[in-house]
Amino acid sequence: MLKLNDQLSVGGSRILIIAGACAVESLTQMKSIVGCLHNKIDVLRCCVFKPRTSPHTFQGLGVVGLQIVEQIQQTYKVPTITEVMDISQIPIVSQYADILQVGSRNMHNFELLKALGTSKKPIVLKRGFAATIEEFLMAAEYIKSFGNDKVILCERGIRSFDSSTRNVLDLGAVVLLKKITNLPVIVDPSHACGRRDLVTDLAKAAIACGADGLMIECHPEPDLSITDAAQALSLEDMDILLTKVKLVAESVGRHIC
């Protein structure tokens, strides 16, 4: 079990629920999300630096987004997670976020991993979309070998030949990781499938097979989401997800907040 702060840990009987925006877009958007969810989730996802395929699309609000995060936190005490894409972003992001995230595209960015190894913050390390289990564990080892043991592994889908879902959620990897490492393992079904109508059932599957937590994307108006609109849950559907996941969690001897 990994302690994240005085109140919060991951890897025990309680399932860690991370939810929130793919990208911080505005104070209004974030207030809607956190106002609705703050009692139901453990960590608020609020990314401000976005790794986008094209340089000509929205790249995240950056530091302005962090100020929105700060305003949110003055009202709601919910812990936050945000992604770092480069060593230079670590200091500023560390002032605002409780947990740092390494995205799938940076799992092999070894210099970033080394730098995060000297941070005191817990790190959610997402599996590269074509990384083997061995490479995934070695990426965690980069962080740990530089002194930071607070690594949470996150399975978020791998690439396959089939384009009917965005990626293929590899729950066999989750079950295997739980057997071969002591690190907590969480699952991001939103990026795995890329379709909001599949997210809830995959979240249930993740918990049934032993995942220690979930990371879910939601939005007050999903179709207006600037990034990843197709996979964002409405806040109502997020509620339904949590209700259903609760029942599955209990069937495997676990619980949510």
Added chain:
Amino acid sequence: MLKLNDQLSVGGSRILIIAGACAVESLTQMKSIVGCLHNKIDVLRCCVFKPRTSPHTFQGLGVVGLQIVEQIQQTYKVPTITEVMDISQIPIVSQYADILQVGSRNMHNFELLKALGTSKKPIVLKRGFAATIEEFLMAAEYIKSFGNDKVILCERGIRSFDSSTRNVLDLGAVVLLKKITNLPVIVDPSHACGRRDLVTDLAKAAIACGADGLMIECHPEPDLSITDAAQALSLEDMDILLTKVKLVAESVGRHIC
């Protein structure tokens, strides 16, 4: 919901449990399995024709195996499923088996699919290990367009770049199929992971996300199994699996026998 016989159907609230031998090896082996499981499972897996990578390995007992199946059925009334690899095997296998199976390697064997379309038996159609969802549904359509509507889809893992598990179980495909087709969808976690220590947790995940049934390989002495020894559950572990799956099934409003 698809009716398999007077007592048995698949696709309703009851989860269909298929379990048994990867390959029929002997009367003793099959008696051990069925003696232990006949009240706990719905269908006995008993394959006698085996599609093996090498022609120099055990190819299944063939017709001798079918006679073993017949002897088993005289004592225990459990329905049986067995694989057909070629049109020529359909008549003889149909005398003994209640359900016919198309293996992953034959999902694209269109002449076999057409011939099974003229059969009265339910068909379990396994997804090709590199077949898209569209190809999977079109393979089912080959059977249906020749007159046989009793098709059960079976997800059994797809190939990926990672060799830490035999295949990658694609539960996103299961959730998607449940949304876009009325055909029942079952899951074979044994072939998906190829490791017995992962089978039970993946079976739980499959049921949590909405699969209509499971196909599990077991063996009275797993390490002595001639085929797929690494993934066969002992009969004791099979029992544990069923107990755990029962709880997950109930958490999603379903039940097992």
Added chain:
Amino acid sequence: MLKLNDQLSVGGSRILIIAGACAVESLTQMKSIVGCLHNKIDVLRCCVFKPRTSPHTFQGLGVVGLQIVEQIQQTYKVPTITEVMDISQIPIVSQYADILQVGSRNMHNFELLKALGTSKKPIVLKRGFAATIEEFLMAAEYIKSFGNDKVILCERGIRSFDSSTRNVLDLGAVVLLKKITNLPVIVDPSHACGRRDLVTDLAKAAIACGADGLMIECHPEPDLSITDAAQALSLEDMDILLTKVKLVAESVGRHIC
């Protein structure tokens, strides 16, 4: 070197050129192709049984197509190759075709492979689109172990995560196969890329790295081709391909007819 008939062999310094229709469509179509190419190619491709993803699309002319092949052969003496999809097709196809082909979707159809092992005809065995090299060689071994040594391996592209080409031509596999087996290895760039503007350059690459032959799809009016229109070369482009391949072949010490 494998002798195909009194005049023709494969695996020596001469590159085997197989070209023709993805599917036999009409006598007119086949006359156009063979009239233009008969002096420039070694074997005429003329498939009459087509493995199609959907049962509701053109399935090939079947026996009527074989009669067209027969008419063609009365005028032009060019050897022919056609695909067999099921054991039941072997006798009739063997009356008309000089070489039998196993398609990618049937590489794992072990009963078909065994039956072809008892044939006297040379067999072009296409690699399954997700078959490992070991599985490919074992499929050849099925044919050989039943008595037929005349097996020609054909690399035709494998599936990947990228949809910008239909498949990925795996020339590393060709180079590897040439090192570990004595069987001739040919390449089908048409199915590999699925785009006619890429075929010629990939054909040159195949010959440069040591392939023993090529199989190319062409059509008198490519855009009107019933099957695989996007990848069929016009007869003029087929001519250009042969001219260019000739130069590359000579640079690696080989030649075409």
Added chain:
Amino acid sequence: MLKLNDQLSVGGSRILIIAGACAVESLTQMKSIVGCLHNKIDVLRCCVFKPRTSPHTFQGLGVVGLQIVEQIQQTYKVPTITEVMDISQIPIVSQYADILQVGSRNMHNFELLKALGTSKKPIVLKRGFAATIEEFLMAAEYIKSFGNDKVILCERGIRSFDSSTRNVLDLGAVVLLKKITNLPVIVDPSHACGRRDLVTDLAKAAIACGADGLMIECHPEPDLSITDAAQALSLEDMDILLTKVKLVAESVGRHIC
């Protein structure tokens, strides 16, 4: 055609030959390589920062390695290429290297790409081992949109389900890229196959299908190479490769130095 310096360009009729060490290990090693090859190649590969799967293996000589590069260049005037793994390495590396390389694992490291967009140096951008063609071109666009047009694309193999070669060289991508972009496209057959016995034939294939250059790993004593020993050519085999590639290049209207 892209001008690299006063003497050197890529994308014209002359094939660019980059060769050298996977990693700079010692002055002796580099002297052996450059002493043997300096008249036969265009650019010397001399990497000093190595992205390794495990943090517990050799990570490259770093700045010490750059000093070795400097000593080499005092004697031999050959241009050099070295990899940068992080923004912080760009200034120091730029003092010594003529061309900067982005490795496969960093193709999605968008902050690094942006920073390289403000460099004056030519950039060899390696394709991510699971990157689509669209993503590859968008990564180049990151560099270009920040002001640096001197981008050379490098295909180096993609991941597949088959472990018989390290990766699968995707020459269809090379042919496609030559049709849809004006950027030069080179090929690294060493990393693609991971086996030295396959490198030469794949290099020939790359040139036959239109690649503008090659990047080849070699070592004075390949089996003693600290990194990627299995794929390094001996200096004698490097000579043979160049002789053979020369002939293929001429067959497609091109030449090497």
